[in-house]
Amino acid sequence: MRVLHICSELYPLLKTGGLADVMGALPFAQKEIGIDARILLPAYPAIAAGIGETAVVTEFDNFAGHVVLRYGEYKGVGVYLIDAPHLYAREGNPYHDQWYNDYADNYKRFALLGWVGAELATGLDSWWRAETVHAHDWHAGLTSAYLFNKGRPAKSVFTIHNLAYQGQFSYHHLFEIGLPEGMFHVNGLELHGQISYLKAGLYYSDAVTAVSPTYAKEITTPEFAYGLQGLLSTLQNEGKLFGILNGVDDQIWHPNNDTYIDDHYKLKAMTGKRKNKEKLQEYFNLPQNPDALLFVMVTRLTEQKGVDLLIDSVEQIVEQGGQLAILGSGAPHLEGALKTLALRYPENIGIKIGYDEALSHLIIAGGDVILVPSRFEPCGLTQLYGLKYGTLPLVRATGGLADTVVNSTSENIKARIATGFVFNDATREALCGAIHNAFALWQKQRLWFSVRTVAMEQDFSWQISAARYRDLYHHIWAE
Template structure:
C-alpha cells in the first residue's frame, strides 16, 4: 500500500517535540513491514539542509503563490518537500518567531501543506500516487478536508498527537485557502466561529487515531476534550477512533549502542549504568554518591508536565538524601521555581535551563528514576526511554503513561509485572507518596534490581506500532 504521511517536522532534521520523534521512526518501521511509505514536509531550511539532493516533481501556482514540489530521499525514505520560500524559509521555530508570536500567515502555510497532501493522491507526482493519506496534528488537519472536497480519491487517517493545540483561524481566511463556504458549519470546519484545522482532521478523516489507548478514551471526556467531546464521542460510537501506542526508536535509544554515551550497558552487564550515574553527578557538580537515589527529569517546563507539582514535592527528595537533576525550558515562573530549588538544596538538586540532546541521553542513562508527573500525556516517550535504560519511570496514571508503566506495589512486584511507580491525583501530596515509595524500594536493592530487569525487558518497538497501523490501513482499504 502507498501511504503518504503529512506532517511538519521530522527527527533529527527538525524537532520541536514528540511529533518529530514519531515521524523520524514510524515511516521507516512501516517500510520494514512492506508498506510503501513516504513523507510530505514544508521545505524549512533545516529540512532542506538535511535533504540537499532533490528533483522537481511539479511546479504550480495556487492560493499560496508560486510553489515547487521536490522529491528526495533521507536514509532511504522518500520525502516530498514543499518549496515555497515566502512561506517556509524562516530560520528557527517552524510555528512562531523568536518572541513566541505565531506567524500571521500560519493559516496559509499549513493550508498549503494539507492541499499538497491531498493532491498527491490525484497525480501531482505522475510516478507515485498515495492510496492512503495519513496526516498528523493540526498543522496537517486540512488534508482530509481537501480530500473530501475532491471527492475522497484516497482513504485518510488523522493522528492526534496533542489535542491541546488546535490551529484555529479567522473565518475570513476561508476564501484564501481554496475551500468552499459550504464546509464552514458545525458539521465541518467551524468551531466557535473559527476555522479549526484540528477539527477538520477529526471530522473529515475516515479514521482518527490517538497515540495511546488510554488517551483515546480520555479525549472523549470534558476534562481532556477541549470542547470537542461531542465530535470525539461520535467518532468513538462510529468505530472511527483508535488508540495506537507510539514506540521507541532502537537505533537512537538503546543503552547498548547509544551514540551519545560512552559507557554502554545491557541487562546482564550493568556496570556502564553506574559509570553514567557518576558522570552525571560530576557534570552537575553533585556529590558522587553511588548509593544516593538519583531522580531525573527531561521535559518542557509547563504545568501540563506537572513541573509545579514537582517544585512542591522536591524537598522530599532532598530531605531523604536523594538527588534530582532537571533539564528543560519553558514557562519563566517554572524556570525560576526550579532554579530556586537548586539554590536551596545545592547538595541535592541541580538544574540546566535549555535543551541538550546529548545531555538528555546521559541523564536518562545515569538516573535511577525518571519523573513524568504529567497532568495529561497523550503518549509520552521519556518514560519509554526510562524503561529501556533501566531508569524506573515515576508517572501519573494518565494517557500513555498509564498504558506503559506498572506500579511497584507488593502484588505487582511478586508477579514480576512492576516496572516503575504510578500515582493517581495531580497533587503534590500524591506525587510525594510515589517518591516515598521509590525510596522504600531503593532500600531493598535486590528487589530494585528485579523491577529494573523487568522494566528493561519491556518491548515498545516501532514495528509493533507499524503493524497496528497496517491493520487499520487494511481495514479502511477493505471498507472503501
C-alpha cells in the same frame, strides 16, 4: 500499499517535541514491513539541508503563491518537500518567531501543507500516487478536508499527538485557502466561530487515532477534550477512533548502542549505568554518591507536565538524601522556581534551562528514576526511554503513561510485572507518596534490580506500532 505521511517535523532534522520523534521512526518502520511509505514536509531550512539533493517533481501557483514540489530520500524513505521560501524559509521554530509569536500567515503555511497532501493522492506526482494519506496533528489537519472537497480520491487517517493544540484561524481566511464556504459549519470546519484545522482532521478523516489507548478514551471526556468531546464521542461510537501506542527507535534509544553516551550497558552487564550516573552527577555538580537515589526529568517546563507539582514536592527528595537533575525550558515562572531550588539545595538539585540532545541521553542513562508527573500525556516517550535504560519511570496514571508503566506494589513485584511507580491524583500529596515508594524500594536493592530487569525487558518497538497502523489501513480500505 502506498502511504503518505503529512507532518511538520522530522527527527533529527527538525524537532520541537515528540511529534518529530514519531515521524523520525514510524515511516521507516513501516518501510521495513513492506509498506511504501513516504513523507511530505515543508522545506524548512533545516529539513532541506538534511535531505540534501532533491529533484523537482512539479511547479505550480495556487492560493499560497509560487510553489516548487521536490523529491528526495532520507535513510531510504522518500520525502516530498514543499519549496516555498516566502512561507517556510525562516530559521528556528516552524510555528513562531523568537518572541514566541505565532507567524501571522500560519493559516496559509499549513493550508498549503494539507493541500499538497491531498493533491499527491490525485496525481500531482505522475510517478507515484498516495492510496492512504496519514496526517499528523493540526498542522496537517486540512488534508482530509481537501480530500473531501475533491471527492475523497484516497483514504485518510488523522493522528492526534496532542489535542491541546488545535490550529484555529479566523473565518475570513477560508476564502484564501481554496475551500468552499459550505464546509464552514458545525458539521465541518467550524469551531467556536473559527476554522479549526484540527477539527477538520477529526471530522473529514476515515479514521482517527490517538497515540495511546488510554488517551483515546480520555479525549471523549470534557476534562481532556477541549470542547470536542461531542465529536470525539461520536467517532468512538462509530468505531472510527483508535488508540495506537507510539514506540521507541532502538537505533537511537538503546543503552547498548546509544551514540550520545560513552559507557554502554545492557541487562546482565550494567556497569555502564553506574558510570553514566557518575558522569551525570559530575555534570550537575552533585556529590558523586552511588547510593543517592537520583531522580531525573527531561521535559517542557509547563503545568501540563506537572512541573509545579514537582516543585511543591522537592523537599520530599531532599530530606531523604535524594538528588534531582532536570533539563528543560518553558514557562518563565517555573524556570525561575527551579533555579531558586537549585541555589537553595546545591548538593541535591541541578538544573539546566534549554535543550541538549546529548545531555538528554546521559540523563536518561544515568538516572535511577525518571519523573513524568503529567496532568495529561497523550503517549509520552521519556517513560519509554526510561524503561529501556533501566531508569524506572515515576508517572501519573494518565494517557500513555497509564498504558506503559506498572506500579511497584508488592503483588506486582512478586508477579514480575512491576516496572515503575504510579500515582493517580494530580496533587502534591499523591506525588510525594510515589516518591516515598521509590525511596522505599531503593532501600531493598535486590527488589530494585528485579523491577529494573522487568522494565528493561519491555518491548515497545516501532515494528509493533507499524503493524497496528498497517492493520488500520487495511480496515478502512475494507469498509
